[in-house]
Amino acid sequence: MQLDLSLLLQQTGVPLFPEQASSMAKDVDYLYFFLTAVTLFFSILIFSLVFFFAVRYRRRSEAERPKPIHGVLSLEVFWSVIPLGLTMVMFFWGASLYIQMRRPPANATQLFVVGKQWMWKIQHPEGQREINELHVPVGRAVKLTMTSEDVIHSFYVPAFRVKMDVLPGRYTELWFTPIKVGEYHLFCAEYCGTRHSGMIGSVVAMEPAWHDEVFATVSHLPHLVAYALMDAVLAMPRGEERLRFSAGGLRDFTRVAASHPRMWRDIFLMNRDQILKALTAYRAALEGLEAAIRGGDGDALMARLTQARVAREEITHRP
8 A cells, every 4th residue: 555645644634745636747846855765865975974973083182193094995886886876866757757747638528728918718629718718628638838918927736736938939848637626726936927826727527427528518609699699589479479589598698607606607708708698690581570570471481490590500519
């Protein structure tokens, strides 16, 4: 049974280490603990020997003369080979971990990150965007391609044990695989101006099924919001059936939005133009449909209904 020191410290209430929330976190911690143990061991050994030799071989009188030492080859080999071996272990262990952290899996989800004073802007492959929040599924590799609009930043998630500089004029990459559901701190670890301390955010690791449902709904956000607005403000004349394009979509929207209000607020604002455009299109379609109903022309009404249905299927990609 392996001893997980960071987990043990968390359980005992000692806040020295963040959670191990990514697939690489435990390996990074093991290397860190090894380096720390070696450092402590030799620090204690060297200072103990310095103190011992200072006392044991101190000068006891003015007339005392030290005996010449010609050296011991076996001792010199010993204190050369042992440190060399330890440093080689550190080198190859660290190099192996570094290579793993720089080689994302081929099936990793590709996300794009832009750092600017003083926020993180993230775009998902389906086009959804977030500010200072990143929602990712547990158990799936995520690859970030990053750049900066202004100065040097550094994308740092302590719980994942990953950190990478984000540079203006070039791209850098970072990847991780979350293993625990939760919300984890995101920092800029490079001083980037007067509000550097405020350039913070969070990475939200979600169950894969829930993540997929959330972002499937997000992909239709402008149209779902337009459905909801039209359903609320556009009523047909008394005695005629009210048109409802949005019942299912509105339920999805309200349920998911209630669970992640900050994400939805940002995405809503960033999609404001598309929402207004969709709202205008639906208003025109429904007003034309209302006119056909009022006119009492059955053929025109059926044509309008068919046109509205086809338009909706094309826009929402939900045939």
